[in-house]
Amino acid sequence: MLEMILFIALGGVFLSMLGLFYRVIKGPSVADRVIALDSIGISLISVVGLVSIILRTSNYLEVILLIGILAFIGTVAFSKFIEKGEIIERDRNQ
Template identity: 55%
Template sequence: MIQIMLVTSLILFGVAIAITFIRVVIGPTFPDRVVAMDTIGVNLISAIAIVSILFQTKAFLEVILILGILAFISTISFSKFLERGVIIERKRDS
């Protein structure tokens, strides 16, 4: 019973990632695309956790951590770019 629920949720996460990817491609504005990419990251982390439960291993936990950190950093970078137009500010000596 639990196996069926896990496989069903994995399929639903795959469908959610596919629909969100369409939003990344077609999205009308850049902030919509940033939110969609962050949503893909969260759904992908959840799907990897389900795969880890299905395979009964802890090997994917490091992948989840790294993916979470990368998703967070990319969201912060895109939001800084939207706010200021640059990601890394440099002080210029005049």
């Protein structure tokens, strides 16, 4: 019973990821695309977590942490680019 629920949850997450990929491609604004990319990262974390539960192993927990860190850094970089137009600020007075 639990395995069936986990597979249904996995399918639901995959369906939501398809909708998010559509939002990344057809998003009306850049901010919508950034939010969709962040949501894809969160969905990917949940997929890895569900697969880890299905396989009854804890070896994928480091992968979850790595994906979370990369998704956070990517979201911060995109947000900074949207706000200021550049990611790395350089001192132009020198």
